[in-house]
Amino acid sequence: MLLPILFIFFSIAVLGFALLVVTTRNMFHAALFLVGALFGVAALYILLEAEFLAVVQILIYVGAIATLIVFAIMLSRNMMRRDIRAANDQWVEGAVAAVLLFALLVLVLSRASWPTVTAAAPPDAIPGIGKALVSDYVIPFEVASVLLLVGMVGAIIIARERE
Amino acid sequence: MHFVSDLFRNIGLWFHGWLSGLLPGWAVTLIEYVLGVLILLTGALVTVLLLIWVERKIISRLQDRIGPNRVGPWGLLQTVADALKLLTKEDIIPEGAEKVSFNLAPILVVFPTIMVLGVIPFSRGIIGADLNIGVLYIVALGSIGVMATLMAGWSSNNKYALLGGFRVVAQLLSYEVPMVLAMLSAVLLAGTMSMQGLVEAQGGGFLNIPYWRIFVIPLGFLIYFIAALAELERTPFDLLEAESEIVAGFFIEYSGMKFAWFFLASYINTILLGAIAATLFLGGWQGPFVEHVPVLGVFYFAGKTLLMTILIFWIRGTFPRLRIDQLMGLAWKILVPLALIVLLLVAIVIKLPVPPLARQAVLFVSNIILLLGALGYIGRHLRLTAERQKLGGRL
Amino acid sequence: MLSKYGFIGILAVVAFGFPVLGLVVAWLLSPKKPNPIKQSTYECGVETIGDTWVQFRAQYYLFALVFVVFDIETVFLYPWAVAYGQLGLFALVEAALFVLILFAGLVYAWRKGALEWQ
CATH class of the missing domain: 1.20.5 (Single alpha-helices involved in coiled-coils or other helix-helix interfaces)
Incomplete structure (x- = not known):
């Protein structure tokens, strides 16, 4: 009874914040609304009893990525002008593409056969995640670290070149 | 006698039994949760009021002054008077400030500090919510503080505030890495992220003492303490809001109650540093005879937290500030490599086929050797740099 | 739960x-x-010159980026640390590899001077 209400509440919050992100004319506000949407998603993860995902969502997306976005906004001088146009000349094409993508997603999602799990989530799923990371998913685990390293190297090269 | 030996829990159980006879199950849970939250909040506020007084007294003694002594006995009510004054002060919103962000920032600074109180283990069975992800929950909430700092700095329409906010965030991010790595070493030793699990894992041995993590990975504790101190923006890491040198950094434009919230958050965070350090590294509520007389645990925990907090005040009265390049260098070039080495060391030693006490001895000795080596290296580096600067001055 | x-x-x-x-x-x-003087921006009594939102140095971004890399990798290591007691020696080797890649990143950033604050 309570869970569906909470689910609807957080879903509306996520969608509302997401809408504000794309409509606001102020880049800094857009970043803050994005943080709001990310928090809503974390709350949805908790409703799914995926607490590790929820905390990673906040740690990485709010703590790291959103901060990086704000820094990037601050570094781009023109973006800090208070009012910039939220849309440009290509908004019609963009809208069409977005609607088409949405239709495609709805089509795929409604046709997919979702596996249903009847068993309750384990009381502590974290050891399971840890085991999976170093057994079944060991290649993605290591590749992820190389990928992050490459990203960092690239950024350092670009930043150093400018000086 | 039995009732007293586990006093706080028995009061809770008695209350639960009494309430269950009156109300349906969900109402009992709701009332208990609300009461628990209110007790946490009031406890934190009263502790902060006392701690501010304790800090002012300690600092003034260190500086050969008397400190607050007019309001109430021994000046105890000075903080209450200060709080009331701030409550009735005019709230100034600077011209051109972004009102919504400006007003939201102090709220979002207080929010995570109160949230973290919910996972602090006061004694066996006395904790708000013992989450499986306890440690990461604490780290994740810290990122809300980062966002709030950026909001405060950005919305004030002040160059000092914006620059201060940016620098504070750079400092917070840099020191979060060694802090999280040091916490990871403690998690690796215990095999759990639950706060109660971490404390339970430090029990056993002679008088429940030898497995406290400070006696297993002293270097890990030191890294955590230094990094957490930097996260607090306290001396010697307070160069971005040093009240005796420059303007107050990102909250320069805040006055009245909004300033009070930044102040309150800073002090709750100080207590939390003590509490988290006590939980992760000082054995939490573990101590002599705690398995027979559980009520002792609350006092052990409070004592360790207080000890850590007073240590922080003492540091404030003793150490000079770091320069910003030293600050960033310390985080990335010293603490992060050391934390990674400690982590690998723990991972290797856990897998050694020897009895637990031998493993602990190996870890302790190697930690001390590592610490001495690092200190020697830093000392030599600093001497060389100083000599080079002297030579450069002569040329 | x-x-x-x-x-x-x-x-x-x-x-x-x-x-x-x-x-x-x-x-x-x-x-x-409220009055105009009280609400003016605090700048030690001097009138503020120019826009508050000046452009920042790329250095901040660099530190934030190095932080993001370390943050993500450390978070991945937490479930590994929790499960470590139940895992064999291979878990040590894999995590050591993971940490060494991280270390390589740190050494690279250090050598390139990305960790120097100017």
Whole structure:
């Protein structure tokens, strides 16, 4: 009874914040609304009893990525002008593409056969995640670290070149 | 006698039994949760009021002054008077400030500090919510503080505030890495992220003492303490809001109650540093005879937290500030490599086929050797740099 | 498990409501006498020159980026640390590899001078 209400509440919050992100004319506000949407998603993860995902969502997306976005906004001088146009000349094409993508997603999602799990989530799923990371998913685990390293190297090269 | 030996829990159980006879199950849970939250909040506020007084007294003694002594006995009510004054002060919103962000920032600074109180283990069975992800929950909430700092700095329409906010965030991010790595070493030793699990894992041995993590990975504790101190923006890491040198950094434009919230958050965070350090590294509520007389645990925990907090005040009265390049260098070039080495060391030693006490001895000795080596290296580096600067001055 | 988060939820409401309440009480009690001088930007008495939102150095971004890399990798190591006791020696080798890649990144950033604050 309570869970569906909470689910609807957080879903509306996520969608509302997401809408504000794309409509606001102020880049800094857009970043803050994005943080709001990310928090809503974390709350949805908790409703799914995926607490590790929820905390990673906040740690990485709010703590790291959103901060990086704000820094990037601050570094781009023109973006800090208070009012910039939220849309440009290509908004019609963009809208069409977005609607088409949405239709495609709805089509795929409604046709997919979702596996249903009847068993309750384990009381502590974290050891399971840890085991999976170093057994079944060991290649993605290591590749992820190389990928992050490459990203960092690239950024350092670009930043150093400018000086 | 039995009732007293586990006093706080028995009061809770008695209350639960009494309430269950009156109300349906969900109402009992709701009332208990609300009461628990209110007790946490009031406890934190009263502790902060006392701690501010304790800090002012300690600092003034260190500086050969008397400190607050007019309001109430021994000046105890000075903080209450200060709080009331701030409550009735005019709230100034600077011209051109972004009102919504400006007003939201102090709220979002207080929010995570109160949230973290919910996972602090006061004694066996006395904790708000013992989450499986306890440690990461604490780290994740810290990122809300980062966002709030950026909001405060950005919305004030002040160059000092914006620059201060940016620098504070750079400092917070840099020191979060060694802090999280040091916490990871403690998690690796215990095999759990639950706060109660971490404390339970430090029990056993002679008088429940030898497995406290400070006696297993002293270097890990030191890294955590230094990094957490930097996260607090306290001396010697307070160069971005040093009240005796420059303007107050990102909250320069805040006055009245909004300033009070930044102040309150800073002090709750100080207590939390003590509490988290006590939980992760000082054995939490573990101590002599705690398995027979559980009520002792609350006092052990409070004592360790207080000890850590007073240590922080003492540091404030003793150490000079770091320069910003030293600050960033310390985080990335010293603490992060050391934390990674400690982590690998723990991972290797856990897998050694020897009895637990031998493993602990190996870890302790190697930690001390590592610490001495690092200190020697830093000392030599600093001497060389100083000599080079002297030579450069002569040329 | 969700009942624990029920407590966290109530805590969240109070943790947000309490500072709001404080601001409301202060708003009711405090005097409101704004004037242009009082509300001017604080800059030690000097008039502010130019736009507040000046461009920042790329250095901040670089530190933030190195932080993001380390943050993500450390978070991945947490479930590994929890499960470590139940895993064999291979878990040590894999995590050591992971940490060494991280270390290589640190050494690279160090050598390139990305960790120097100027």
